[in-house]
Amino acid sequence: MRSMMESNAEVAEEIFSFTSDLFDQFYIESNYIDGKNRIMDMIEWLEARIAAKEANEFLLKGHLELALVFVKSLTKTELLHISDRLLKILNEIIFPVSPLDRKTMREARASGCDNGAIESVAGGGDTPMSPRKLGSPLCDTQASVHAAMNLLVEMTKGIPESFQQLAALLKRNWHSQANLERFDVVPTSQRKSKTGYVGLKNGGATCYLNAVVQQLFMIHPMKNALLSGQLSDPKSRQNNSADKQYRYKIFNIFQRLIGHLSSSEQTFFVPRQFWDHVKLCGQHINVRDQQDAMEFYSQIVDTLDEAMKDDGEPSAIQEFLGGTFSDQKICKDCPHRYSREEAFTSISVDVRSQHSLQESLNQFVKGDLLDGENSYYCETCDTKVAAIKRLCIAKLPPYLCIQLKRFDYDWEREESIKFNDYFEFPRVLNMAPFTEAGIDNSETEVSQNNYRLKGVVVHSGQASGGHYYSFVRETAEPNSKWLKFDDCEVSEIDLSDEQLAGECFGGDQGEFWDGRRNQSRRGRRWWNAYLLFYESIEESSIQNLSQGLSDISVNSSTSESFCVPAVDRRQMPVTMPSHIKQEVEQQNAEMRHQRMMFSQEFIDFHINLVHASYEKIREEWRRNGGNKGTGIRQETKQLAKWALDLGMSFVVNIASKLHQQYRKVNFLQNTEDISWLTIIKELVVTDDYLADSVLKYFTPEVLRQYLFVCPNEDIRLFVAKILAVCCQKNCKLRERCMQDLVSISSPDNRSNVHVSEQYFLILDLLLRFPLQEGLAPPLYIYIDHGLLFNLTSLALQSERYQSSYRQSAGMAKLYSLVATLSRHCNMSRYTMPDHPSNSPYGKNIKMPNSEEVMEKPYFDPEAMKLFEDDKGANCTTIIRLIRDSELKKQTDIAFEFTKFILFNNRKMSKLIADDIVWNFVFGNTPDIPTFWTHLLACYCVLDDALQHARIMFILRNAHENGLLGIIEKTVRGLSNSNTGTRAYQALKLIIKLMASEDAVRRAIYNNEEILRSLKEGLKWLKMSLAEAPSGHSHDHTQGYELMRTASAERICDMGHDLLDTAATSEPDTVSSTTSGTSESSSRYEPASQ
DSSP: OHHHHHHTHHHHHHHHHHHHHHIIIIITTSSSOOHHHHHHHHHHHHHHHHHHTOOOHHHHHHHHHHHHHHHHTSOHHHHHHHHHHHHHHHHHHHSOOOHHHHHHHHHHHHHTOOOSOEEOOOTTSOOEEOOOOSSOOSOOBHHHHHHHHHHHHHHHTTOHHHHHHHHHHHIIIIITTOOOOSSSBOOOOOOOOTTSOOEEOOOSSOHHHHHHHHHHHTOHHHHHHHHHOOOOOGGGSTTOOHHHHHHHHHHHHHHHHHHHHHHOOSSEEOOHHHHHHOEETTEEOOTTSOOOHHHHHHHHHHHHHHHHHHTTOOOHHHHHTOEEEEEEEEESSSSOEEEEEEEESOEEEEOTTOOBHHHHHHHHHHOEEEOGGGOEEETTTTEEEOEEEEEEEEEOOSEEEEEEEOEEEETTTTEEEEOOOOOBOOSEEEOGGGBHHHHHTTTSOOOOOEEEEEEEEEEEEETTEEEEEEEEESOSSTTOOEEEEETTEEEEEOOOHHHHHHHHSOSEEEEEEETTTTEEEEEEOOEEEEEEEEEETTTOOHHHHTTTOTTOEEOOOSSOBSSSOSEEOOSOOTTSOHHHHHHHHHHHHHHHHHHHHTSHHHHHHHHHHHHHHHHHHHHHHHHTTGGGSOOOOHHHHHHHHHHHHHHHHHHHHTGGGBOGGGOOOOOSSOSSSOOHHHHHHHHHHHOGGGHHHHHTTOOHHHHHIIIIIOOOHHHHHHHHHHHHHHTTSOOTTHHHHHHHHHHTTSTTTOSOGGGOHHHHHHHHHHHHSOOOTTOOOSSGGGGGGTHHHHHHHHHHHHTTSOHHHHTSHHHHHHHHHHHHHHHTSBOTTTSOTTSOOOOTTOSEEEOTTSSOEEEOOBOOHHHHHHHHTGGGHHHHHHHHHHHHHTTTTTOOHHHHHHHHHHTTOHHHHHHHHHHHHHHHHHSOTTHIIIIIHHHHHHHHHOOSTTHHHHHHIIIIIHHHHHHHHHHHHHHTTOOSSOOHHHHHHHHHHHHHHHHHOHHHHHHHHTOHHHHHHHHHHHHHHHHHHHHSOBOSOSTTOOSOOOOBOHHHHHHHHHHHHHHHHHHHSOOOSSOOHHHHHHHHHHTTSOOOO
16 A cells, blocks of 8 residues: 555545544544554654655655554553654654754764764753754655644643653754844745745845856856866965965855855855955955946956966866957968967957847958058068958857947046947857858858857946846756846746847837826836857757756645755755855755744644643643642643743744744734633643743843833733733742842833833732732832832833823823832831821731731832922922823822822922922913812812911912912013913912812911912902903913903902902911911921931
8 A cells, every 4th residue: 555655646645634534533442543553653664764865745744644643542651652762753854953953063073973963962851863964854845844743742742751852852952042132033034936046145236246146157067167176275386476365265255155056045145255355456346336247257257267277277267158269360462361369258249330249240250451551561471461350259168258338438428328229139149150260161151150048137227327137048948947136036037039129139118108207208228138148059968058957856746845945955066065065054954944943833833732731731730629629740740840831932032032924923812722821821820839930031131121122012911911920929939030020120221111011010910919828018028129219210201202102001000100109108207207197098008909918118218319309390290190191090099199298298398389380480381270280289288287388388488489479470560471371370279279178268368468469469360351352261272361261250259259258257376477487487498318
C-alpha cells in the first residue's frame, strides 16, 4: 500500500485523510488498533525521510495526521516511552536550526571537531538533536507544518514530562533568541519573489549599479566562472600595489554579492560593502548621487578583468564579454592594407538621426575617406595616398553589450541633455555584416553571427536625474520568460513585441492625459533603452545557458511554501567559495528562523499547546472542588507552572512585540476563541504560588516598557489585568512586584505619560480589590515611599494635554488615585498645633471588603511641597483635574479632597485663597462660574477651627485685598483694565454665599467695613446695569463688558434685601470687626514645619 502511494503521491492525501478519519471515529476506543506498533512504524518512516533529507509533502502530511490518531490511543506510559524519540523527529522536520544551534556549529567547526551534531542544553530535559545541515526542514508547507504541530500538542497534553521537554526546547531555541527590543516590530523575513531571484537594495540613488549588476549576474556561465575564482592576496606577491589591492578587494566583494544573489532566500540583498568600496573615476561613490550606468559597467568589468589577470588567472570577463575591434586603413591607390586590433567589452552606437540598431551599426563600420591634405601615408609605398579609415569587429564575444548614446552635453547651455528619439532594435541580431569578414565578403554569402536579445537596461527620466531598471531574458530557450529587476522588486513580465516597443524604443508616446495640467497633450517617452545585452545563439546552447540554474528545482506543491520560496535554492553551486557559502547558509537559516517565528502557525501553536494542558488542569481543579476543595495534585501544579512559564515567555519575548498588522494574537477575551488572559488568570486561580511564574517576567524595566512605552492598548490592558490578579495572590514575588510598580512611577523611569492609562488602572484595582487573609494592604504602605509624589507629578504634567485626553478613563483613575491616597494620610504635621485634627476621615484606614484596619501613613512631605509650589496653583490644578474628570459621574471626590487638604491647614488655606482671587482677577473669564465659584464655596463652608478666618481672609486679605478689593477697585475706577464682569462675578458669589451660608452671613454682618464695601458695590452694579446693553449671561463670555441680564438684576435685588436685613439685625457676639481682622492677620503666618 505504501509503495503504491509513494509512486502516486498526489493520490496519497485522500487515502491518508480517509484512513485517519476511519481510525479516529471507529477504532480509537477498540482493540482493533495496535497504536503502539503502528506509531513505531510511523516513527521509522519519518526517520528515514530525515536521513534522506527529502519527503513528498502529501506523504509527509498524511503520515503525520495518521500518527496523531495513533498517539491518541496510547497510554501515558506508552507515550512517555516514545516521547524523546518523537519529539526529536518533530523538532527536526518542523523547525529550522536556531541561532543558538548555529553558534554551536560555528564553534565546533572552528575547533576542528565539527561532526554536525548539536546537543540541546535546555534545562530540565535535554533533547538531543541529530546531525542536520542548515537547509530547510522537511515541513515546507503550511499544511504539513500544521499537521506536525498538532501532533506535538497531542503528545504533550496533560503530560508534565513531555510538556517540560518541549517548553525548554521552545524557550531555548526561539524565545531567548528572538531579541526583539522594541514594540511594533515589522518582520523582515518576507518571502522571496516567486521568480526565485533576489533583488538589490537601492541605497538612495544606486539604481544604476543594481541594473548593471543584475545583467552581469544573469550571464550564468560568467557568473559561475567568477564564483569559482580563487585569487591570492596581492600582499603575498612581490609586485604588490595599491591598485592591485583595490582590484582584489572589489573582486572578492563582487563575488560575495553574486553569491548572495545566486543562493539567498531573502527578498533582496543589501550590497552595503560594495557601496563602501567601489570607485568611479578614482573616487568612492556617494549612494545619494546617481551615476551613469555605462560608466559603472565599464569600470566594474575592467576592474574584475584586471583582478583576474593580476593573479595570472584566465579572465572570465574577456572570455564572455571581450571582443576585438579592427582599426583599418585601406589604401585605394595601392593594394596595401593596415590594421590594428583593440579589445572591447562594449560597443557604443549613435541614436540621433538613426532609426534602428542596424542603421546605426552600418554607420559605425561605414568608414571615412582620407584624401587631399588628409591623405594617408603608406609606409610600404613611402608616399601619401587616398585611403579608407574604418573601425569594424574582428572578433565577437559570446555576450555583446551595446550602448545607445542617448546622453550628451550642450556646451551652449552648459547642461547635460538626453535624446528620447525613437530607436528600435531586433530580438535577433545578425552581427556578421559588421565584422571584418562580413564587410570584406559583402557580395558573397557568409555565415551568420546571430545574437538573441538577452537584456535591456532602461533609463527613465531626463539627463539631470531618473531611474534605471533592467529587463532580462532568463534563458535562451524560445519560450523563456522575461524578468524585470527593479531594485528590490523582481517580477515576471510579458515582453511582447508591442510591450518591448512601448518600454524600450522611446519616441512619441502619442496623446495622453496630463492630470497636473488637466488637459490632453502629446509628449515623448522619457523611458527608453540605454544598454542592450545580446547572447550568441551559436555559442550559448540551451545546456550552457542553463548552467548555473542547475541548483534550482521547482517545488511542485500546490500548497504555499512555508520556509522556502516556490523556487528552491537549497543546494548551493559547488564552485562557490566556502566562506561565501557558509555566510549565505547562515543568513538563509536566520531567515527561515524568523519566517517561522513570525508565522501565524507558530503563534497559534503556542496558545494551542498551553490551552491543551490548561483544559486538563482546570478539569482536575473543578473535579476536586475548585477554591473550596483540595486543589490540584503536585504533578499537575508542575504542569501548570510550566504552562504559565511557556505562555508568558512567548507573550513577552515574541507575541507582544509584533506589529498589529502582522500578528493575530488573542490577548483579551474579545472573541469566542480562547485568550491568553483567560488562560493565565484561570491557571493562577488554581494555586497562589503559580502567580510567581507570571510575576517573574515583570522586572522594573519590563513593567516600564509595557505600561509607559508599548503603543498597543490591548497589550497594555492585558498586562494590567494579569498583574492586578497576580498581586492579589499570596506568592513570593508579590511584594517585589508591588515595589516595582511604585518605583516605575518615578519621573526618572517614565518615558511617555500618554500611554500610561493602564498603569493607573492597575493601581486603582489594587486599591479596591479584596485581599486574601494575611496579606499586607496593597498600596497605602507605599504612600511615604514616593507613590503619592510621583502620581501627583504625573497629574500635573497631564494638565498640558488636550481636554479629551485629560477626561479619559485612565486619567480619571490617576486623579482619583491622587485624591484617594491623599485622603488616607495622616495630616497632623500640617494642621494647627493648638487645634488637634478632628478630621472626619479618622486615624485608621479600613481595608476594602474587609474588617481589618491599618494606621494611616503620614502625608508625604515631598508631595506636600508639590501641592504648595507655584503659590498653591498646583493644588487647585489637581482639584480642577479631579472635578473635570468626575463631571459625568456625579461624584464628590473633588469636594472631599478639597475639604481634606484645607482642614485646619493654615498654610494651604492661605495659598488656595490667593490662587482663587488671582484667577478672579486674571484667569479665564468663563472658568470663574464653572470652577472657581464652586471651589470658593467649598473653601468657605468647611466647618473647622479656621472657617471664620478663611472667610475673612478671602474677602479682605487674599491676593491684594481679596474679593472686596476687586469690587472696590472697579467701583473707584482704579483697575488697570475694564474688570466689570469680574467685579460682578465676585459680588454675585458673595451675595449667594450670604444667602446660603450662615457662617458667611455672620462674618459679613459683624463687619461694618465689609458691609460698606458691599453697599457701594451694589450701588455701582445698579447704575452699571441701567447703562449696560442687554444680554443673556455673563457665565460664558470672554469679554470685560458688563451686560444687563435678568440674573444680574436678581443679584442686585437679593443683595439689597440681605443688606437691609443686616441693618435691622443685632450684632453677633461671636466676633467683632476688630477681632475678625486680627485673626485673619494672625492665623495666616507661614506654618512652621
